[in-house]
Amino acid sequence: MQLITVAGPPSSGKTSVLIKTFEALNAQGARAGVVKFDCLVTDDDAIYQQAGIAVKKGLSGVLCPDHYFVSNIDRVLEWSEKQDLSMTVIESAGLCNRCSPHIKGSLAVCILDNVSGLHTPKKIGPMLKLADVVVITKGDIVSQAEREVFAYRVQGVAPRARIIQVNGRSGQGSHALAQMFLQAPVMTGSLADLRLRFPMPAALCSYCLGETRVGTDYQIGQYRKLNIE
Amino acid sequence: MQQLTPEILAQTSLATLLVEYPLLESALLEVGIEFDPDEEATLGSKLEQWASLRQQSADSFLAIVMERITDLQALLGTTNSLHQVEIIAGRDKSGQAESVDRLLLGRGDLLAIVGPTGAGKSRLLADIEWLATGDTPSGRQILVDGQSAADKRFSTGGDQLIAQLSQTMSFVLDATVEELLSLHVESRGMNTALVKETITAANELSGEPFGGTTPLTSLSGGQTRALMVADTALVCRSPIVLIDEIENAGIDRRAAFNLLISQEKIVLSATHDPLLALLAPRRLCMRHGAMHSLHERTPEEEAILTDLEVLDDIHAAIRHQLRHGERLAPIPFEAVRRKTP
Numbered sequence: 001m002q003l004i005t006v007a008g009p010p011s012s013g014k015t016s017v018l019i020k021t022f023e024a025l026n027a028q029g030a031r032a033g034v035v036k037f038d039c040l041v042t043d044d045d046a047i048y049q050q051a052g053i054a055v056k057k058g059l060s061g062v063l064c065p066d067h068y069f070v071s072n073i074d075r076v077l078e079w080s081e082k083q084d085l086s087m088t089v090i091e092s093a094g095l096c097n098r099c100s101p102h103i104k105g106s107l108a109v110c111i112l113d114n115v116s117g118l119h120t121p122k123k124i125g126p127m128l129k130l131a132d133v134v135v136i137t138k139g140d141i142v143s144q145a146e147r148e149v150f151a152y153r154v155q156g157v158a159p160r161a162r163i164i165q166v167n168g169r170s171g172q173g174s175h176a177l178a179q180m181f182l183q184a185p186v187m188t189g190s191l192a193d194l195r196l197r198f199p200m201p202a203a204l205c206s207y208c209l210g211e212t213r214v215g216t217d218y219q220i221g222q223y224r225k226l227n228i229e
Numbered sequence: 230m231q232q233l234t235p236e237i238l239a240q241t242s243l244a245t246l247l248v249e250y251p252l253l254e255s256a257l258l259e260v261g262i263e264f265d266p267d268e269e270a271t272l273g274s275k276l277e278q279w280a281s282l283r284q285q286s287a288d289s290f291l292a293i294v295m296e297r298i299t300d301l302q303a304l305l306g307t308t309n310s311l312h313q314v315e316i317i318a319g320r321d322k323s324g325q326a327e328s329v330d331r332l333l334l335g336r337g338d339l340l341a342i343v344g345p346t347g348a349g350k351s352r353l354l355a356d357i358e359w360l361a362t363g364d365t366p367s368g369r370q371i372l373v374d375g376q377s378a379a380d381k382r383f384s385t386g387g388d389q390l391i392a393q394l395s396q397t398m399s400f401v402l403d404a405t406v407e408e409l410l411s412l413h414v415e416s417r418g419m420n421t422a423l424v425k426e427t428i429t430a431a432n433e434l435s436g437e438p439f440g441g442t443t444p445l446t447s448l449s450g451g452q453t454r455a456l457m458v459a460d461t462a463l464v465c466r467s468p469i470v471l472i473d474e475i476e477n478a479g480i481d482r483r484a485a486f487n488l489l490i491s492q493e494k495i496v497l498s499a500t501h502d503p504l505l506a507l508l509a510p511r512r513l514c515m516r517h518g519a520m521h522s523l524h525e526r527t528p529e530e531e532a533i534l535t536d537l538e539v540l541d542d543i544h545a546a547i548r549h550q551l552r553h554g555e556r557l558a559p560i561p562f563e564a565v566r567r568k569t570p
Contacts, residue, residue, distance in 0.1 A: 115401050118412070129258050142401050144392045145413040145460045152416035162383035172355050175365055176382070198261065 001080060002087040002184045005101045007127045008111030009120070010093045013137035015044045016168030017111060017177065018091060022053050024171075024178035025087070032181075033085045035076050037069050037092040037101075044091075054083050064208070065092075066099040066200045073103075074191050087181065100126035102197040107184035110158070113138040114150050121153040126198040128154070131161050133180055139165045140172075238291070239273040246272055256294050311390065311468045312336060312374050314495055316357070319368030321519030322349070329520035332513065336468065336493040339486055341506040343499075344515030350499040352518060354471045357497065358391055367518065392465040394457055395473035400445035406456065407441030413464050423463060430488060431459035434481050436549075451479025458485045462492045472498040475505065483508060483538070504541060507534040 008014050018034060025032045033054030036044050040059065048055035056079050060068035069092055080088040092101050102108035110131035112120060115138050121128060128134065134154050139147050151163050164180070166173035205211075205221035238246075243264060247254055253272075257264060262279055273287070276294075280287040313335045318327035334340060342350050349367075356369045360378045363370050371378065373390065381390050402409055410424040424441070432438045435455035439448060448456065454475060461470055470489055475482060475498070486508055489496050498505060506512050507530055514522045526534075543560055550557055 118402065126258060139393075140395065140397050141399065143398050143457050143460070144394060144465060145409055145457070146400065146402055147393075148389075148465065149409075149412045149416045164383065170351075172351070173359070176359050179364060198258070199263075 001077075001085065001187050002181070003077075003103065003106040003187050004087065004089045004109060004181060004184050005103060005106060006089055006091045006109045006111060007101050007131075008093065008135075009097075009116065009124070012111050012113045012116065013166075013168040014091055014093060014111045015047060017135055017137060017166050017174060018089060019047065019051050019053070020166070020168060020171035020174035021177045021181060022048075022051065024175045025181060026052075028178070028182065030087055030182065031085050032087040032089065033080060033083055034089045034091055035079065037065065037072075037090065039065050039093075054085065062210075064201075066096065066101075069101055070196065070200060073194065077191060087184070089181075096201070097123060097125050097127065098201045100130050100196075100198045102127070102130050104195045104197055105185055106187065107132055107181065108197065109133045109135060110161075111135045111137060112150075112154065114142045114147055118149060118153055121150070121157045124157070128161075129158050130197045131158055133177075134158055134161045134163045135166050135173075135177060136163060137166055137168050140167050140170070238276075239271060241271060242269050243272050243275060244269065253294075260290065260293050262290075262294075314357075314469060315372040315375070316353075316520070317370040317372060318520060319363065319365075319370070321517045323517070325519070327519040327521075329513065329523050332520065332523065334495050334497075336495060337490050338511075339490055339496045339498065339509045341498050341500055341509035341512035342515060343501070343506050343512055344521070348515040349518040350515050351473070353513075353515065353520070354473065354497065354499060357469070357471060358393070360390065389467050391469045391471060392461050392467040393471045393473070394461055394475065396454075396475065397473075398457065399453060400448065400456075402445055404445055405441065406439065406443050406445060406448070409445055410441075410460065410464065413460065417464055417466050419464060419466075427456075427459045427463045430463060431456040434458060434484050434488065436479055436481075436545075449479065454480050455485070458488060462488045462494065468493070469495045470497070472496065472500075474498075474500050474502070504534070504537045507531075507537065 006014060006018065015036075022032055022034070033056070034048055036042055036048070036055065036057045038044075038057065038059055040061070042057055042059065045055045045057040056076075058068070058072055058075075069090075076088060076090060090101065108131045110124070110128045110133070112124070112128070112134065114136055136147070136151060136154065142150075147165070154163060155161070162180075164173055164176055166177055202222050205223050206218055208221070211218050262275075264275065276287040276290050280290045313333060315334070316332040318330045321327060332340075342353060344350055352367060353369075356365050356367055357371055359365060360371045360373070360382055361367070361369050362377045362379050373381070378390065400409065404412075406428060407424055410427055411421065414421055414423050428439075428441055431452070432455070435451045437449060437452055439452050439456075458475070458480070475485065482505060486496065486498075498509065500506055507526060510526050512524050512526070513520055514524065547557060547560075
């Protein structure tokens with residue numbers, strides 16, 4: 001089976017791009033499905049369903065979305081097997097920018113949009129830096145100059161990544177992305193052999209356990225203070 | 230950029246290194262090393278720390294980091310020397326072979342692409358954009374200097390082959406004209422003098438001049454389009470320009486094409502506008518997803534182009550008069566009409 005992680009900031013066009021890409025994949029006879037990870041709510045599963053795509057959603061709720069994601073990869077694989085999929089795409093928006101869902105040996109995709117601002121690539125962190133493919137969306141509404149400057153900034157952060165412009169509305173470029181999906185490495189070995197590309201953020205403090213009081217007396221575990229000169 | 234040596238590593242703080250070697254940050258992250266960019270420690274001492282944590286030698290860690298940096302450097306700074314592009318036909322929407330079986334375009338060529346909506350104009354532009362190798366629904370191949378250019382698909386630097394211009398595009402950046410152009414010039418590794426040249430060239434295309442300090446968002450439609458054309462002609466290094474309908478509001482379209490062609494661009498312009506279609510010496514007519522017929526502009530059509538340009542001027546003059554509160558005089562059609570021999 002092929003496992004593909006797709007991550008990107010909210011509203012960058014992940015779902016639109018993926019739906020167009022699945023159309024191209026299905027046309028070529030792939031059995032592809034998607035697992036959508038989010039924090040609080042998502043209606044994207046209904047959008048996928050409507051497009052006739054096998055979909056499963058996972059909401060992290062009170063849990064750290066990053067940790068929720070990584071502790072559910074086994075479930076993703078189980079579900080994919082039940083659905084008899086040859087390709088499973090994990091889409092996540094809920095992960096924080098410090099984090100990256102990318103897994104060694106699987107295709108790692110980051111989706112960004114041209115209108116998000118020129119400083120965005122630098123702020124995104126390992127989700128972008130460690131991606132194999134960076135999809136840039138909304139190129140149809142900005143100037144060539146802005147597209148080039150944005151792509152240059154992205155390449156500066158992720159020099160090895162292949163950058164591809166995809167239009168989530170018209171589907172332009174989605175055929176190309178589908179080809180890259182089809183060439184993604186096939187998972188070998190068992191779940192125990194899977195490794196994240198980048199460690200998850202440390203999270204073990206009183207607030208992880210539901211503390212709501214703010215004062216220093218209630219802060220137990222891992223925390224760090226602002227430096228004030 | 231100076232070669233990273235063990236001596237430099239031992240003596241320079243991590244913060245300084247990251248400024249001088251921008252690729253270092255990515256290399257470190259790829260090896261799974263996290264760091265505080267403001268830290269005063271040297272990379273050497275940091276490596277010792279990480280290596281001992283993971284029970285490896287600092288040298289092997291350094292070797293991996295250096296290898297990554299070399300890879301990354303190789304990815305930057307190439308230029309292309311393309312001479313011609315060839316479109317090799319594929320199939321129409323029903324899978325039938327296209328009637329135009331190949332089309333060769335050289336530097337400085339302008340091709341108009343015409344046809345009703347849904348005839349396949351955008352599909353053709355998309356094939357070119359993707360540098361297709363028979364791997365798109367049309368089955369077309371795009372050859373660059375006689376060869377497949379699939380390896381250039383993901384180029385973003387000086388090696389990028391294709392630039393695009395379309396009427397749906399606008400500037401979204403909260404910056405001035407000069408600021409954006411400076412960023413763009415920097416990202417292409419070009420001379421900063423180009424910023425002023427581009428503004429001058431844009432002003433020659435649009436009737437309403439603007440300066441470098443004008444915010445992008447306050448440019449008019451015509452000024453925006455003029456700036457995009459000038460920027461694509463002068464700053465973009467891509468030899469191929471795909472145009473999806475330049476609107477006619479307040480921009481000298483002939484001058485716009487001339488500017489692009491003077492920079493030896495290969496220009497493909499999809500359009501419904503007769504003036505734009507006739508400005509091109511050749512036009513390709515699309516039908517049912519296929520390249521249906523290729524037409525050389527005839528001398529008769531060239532004369533019609535002149536008429537259309539006169540009409541266009543009349544149209545522009547009326548707009549000007551209306552905008553300036555002037556009364557309109559009857560249109561001098563007699564002067565426009567060509568004498569029959």
